[in-house]
Amino acid sequence: MKQEELEARVRELFERQGFKVEKDGNQLTASNGKKIVLKVFSSEKYSAEDVSAEKEVKVFVDEGLEEVKEDLDNDVSIIYNEEEEEDFETPSYEVIGDIAVINDLAGVNRDEAVEGILHHQNVKTILLKDEGLSGEFRLGDYEKLYGEETETVHKEFGYRFKVDPTEVYFSERFGTERKRVADQVEDGERVLVMFAGVGPFAMLCSEKADEVVAVEKNPAGAEFLKENIELNKVENVEGLEGDVEEVVPGMGEFDRIIMPLPESANEFLGLALDHISNNGVIHYYRFVEDGNTEEIEAEIMKEIEQRGFEYKILDTVECGERGPTSTRMCFDLQVTKSI
């Protein structure tokens, strides 16, 4: 594919998601509050050896450079030829390492979905999520449509995450949200990631933080978390297995607490308030129905004010959907304890 055509396809992809895209030398910058740097390499202009980028940059190549996906630590997407794409009916899916996960077949026949995905992606397994996520570990039931192996290594912003999506929660779709939060970490911070999963928030935050404590209750998830700390050779992240209610008391205060459990983070806000430092920031995730944030804001106010603290909502960010009327939102709360 020609370089200009590939750049136009990448631009369109981001503009369709509401990003403003600008060209800056040989790279594109997509912004919608967050800023993502994109580098585009067509096989017509570049060879595999030419493809390189800073680790947080998203890389786009055409199918002639598909091989670089294996070699780079970056998040690499392959853009396929348009005429070929039109021949396949494919449901929407996400790719975790070399596993494709379909959330909803949306009427597409199983065999066609498999054929379509295999045409676009070099994956070893295709899973169909039977139901939504359930239980305190936020796991789904999966049907294997293709392949057997469910463990993989997913790359995000230069980090590697060993994960089995059938055993522990992981969604690549929240990568940009994790980066948004990690970008706010300042040098020397002490950060707590409650509900850490396989460690994506923790690893990203470790770049600036002095110390990151990551807690995960699902034993399989905690095992992956610990393995991923080793795999990425980060020495300032401590991965702990257990319930935050049992593990966090006695750990002192944190400058930043991340609470990525939108179904029930409210049950743990009191614990976070006990452990946030004066003027520290809590990233509080909740599901919001019909865009009505008032209920959640009332819940936040009640919990904080009954402790005699003050707070400021620094930002309210939409970061995903659960259904037609329910959005996942992050409330960035700065808490002032000594008034």
Ligand SMILES: C[S@@+](CC[C@H](N)C(=O)[O-])C[C@H]1O[C@@H](n2cnc3c(N)ncnc32)[C@H](O)[C@@H]1O
């Ligand atoms: C929605 S997932 C988020 C995982 C991860 N932060 C990510 O972004 O990929 C929430 C995680 O919290 C864990 N969890 C639920 N209740 C918990 C608790 N009381 N203490 C510690 N972890 C818990 C679940 O097992 C699950 O892995």
